Amino acid sequence: MAFIVTLSASELKANLDKFRIEQRLTKSRPKSLSIDAALDGPPIALLIAEEPTRPGRERSRWLAWIGIVARHGTVGAVEKSITVDPLRECADAVPLDGPGGILQDIPAVLREEFDSASLPGSVGACSNAVWQSLESALRAARPELGPLLDWLIAQSDPPVFGSSPADQSWQEQRDATGNLLRMADFPLSALAAWRRPLSEDEPYTAGLIPQPVEHSLIDYDVRVAGEAFGMFSEWQHGNAFRCDIHVLRDASGRQLEVVNVNATPVESRLGTDMLYYHEPTRSFVFVQYKRLDPDTRSIYVDNRLRRQLDRMEETAKLSSLPAQPSEWRLGNDPCFLKLAYWPKNSEKRPIQELAPGMYLPVSYIRLLLDDECTRGKRKNSEARILGYEQVERHLTGTQFIDLVKHGLVGTVGTTREQLHALVKQRVSAGHSVVVGTEFSEESVRVRQTRTRDRGAKRRAYLHRTYKQNPTA
Known part of the structure; x- marks a missing residue:
């Protein structure tokens, strides 16, 4: 109508x-x-x-x-x-x-x-x-x-995802792009227009339809690719990796480069990782997705998840100690699990919304797994469960995103080269990775002022795409 x-x-x-x-x-x-x-x-x-x-x-x-x-x-x-x-x-x-x-x-x-x-x-x-x-x-x-x-x-006419491996993978990648947009203060509609890619092995972003050029931004020179194109240029060709890059730029010149890459057929893919890197402060947060059962809203903790927690703790060691006030963080946890669930038969929504779920830092998960609250219900059970019934406190999506936008969580002093090595490691291990890099000339004070501003904000932006060479 x-x-x-x-x-x-x-x-x-x-x-x-x-x-x-x-x-x-x-x-x-x-x-x-x-x-x-x-x-x-x-x-x-x-x-x-x-x-x-x-x-x-x-x-x-x-x-x-x-x-x-x-x-x-x-x-x-x-x-x-x-x-x-x-x-x-x-x-x-x-x-x-x-x-x-x-x-x-x-x-x-x-x-x-x-x-x-x-x-x-x-x-x-x-x-x-x-x-x-x-x-x-x-x-x-x-x-x-x-x-x-x-x-x-x-x-x-948003997509209705089913239970196939491809649909579930795209669902997670879609949520990751929405997280990145909110962290970088771009409208969710920027990456919401989507049609199913031709191949189920393609990244979610391969199906995005970019917004036509905004006339108010047409004078911006976007002929020169951003930093991501040098960092991930080897993934733009060849069959080993599938990679798409989308660049968003607002009227103030802030730029978000979203790279969606995988190297594994969807049937053997291990899950979705999201990384947000704020280049001016050389800080990133790492989020690994885990799907909760939509009925019990919980997940059993197996040995693979415990090994993944070990690797996330190793990733946290990339961070340096803060040397100035703007580098102070609430804790030493730049890595999180998002325990997400997608309700069955959920309504179609015209604007992309983030999946409900809980964000848990790794150190908190360690405490949970050592506490009786996560033990299975059977007598003498050694099983451990993470879910809404077991975890009394958690970060919601809004709380987590606000912490990231204010620079209160994340690594300190990590380089783009370290980020590239981490992404390559995760992709090679069989994960689909969605990484967003924000570039800006904002000072710390200006960033804080923009983030706190609840008034009307100019939502115009320019969208450019750089897709994997289909003939490579």
């Missing part, structure tokens, strides 16, 4: 700067507008503007912005709301009415339904049949909107 938000030309002009900064919109809708039973097709949102109607003249409307309805919830007893996120501006306004308007290219009965749903100052909804006809007219009249429509529609 399509939601239609109709604003007056003056109202759109008054809110233009706000829309361009936030790239999202929350708008109340009449409580009488029943949409739950009519949610067929992608939840597209069309923001149209209208000139004041004059006697004897037909309506004059144009399409100004297009987005995806991320959610619709209750505001109060009288009204409800919709939240459009992401919301993107059409490079050129698209006339709807008159001889040159695209509404003339759709059947009369569908045009009448659209008119009824686009009342001035309100939020309306029309059927998927209207949207499909309108989409065809849009693509024919404005081919330049095609990439934007593809990007939005891919987010509106």
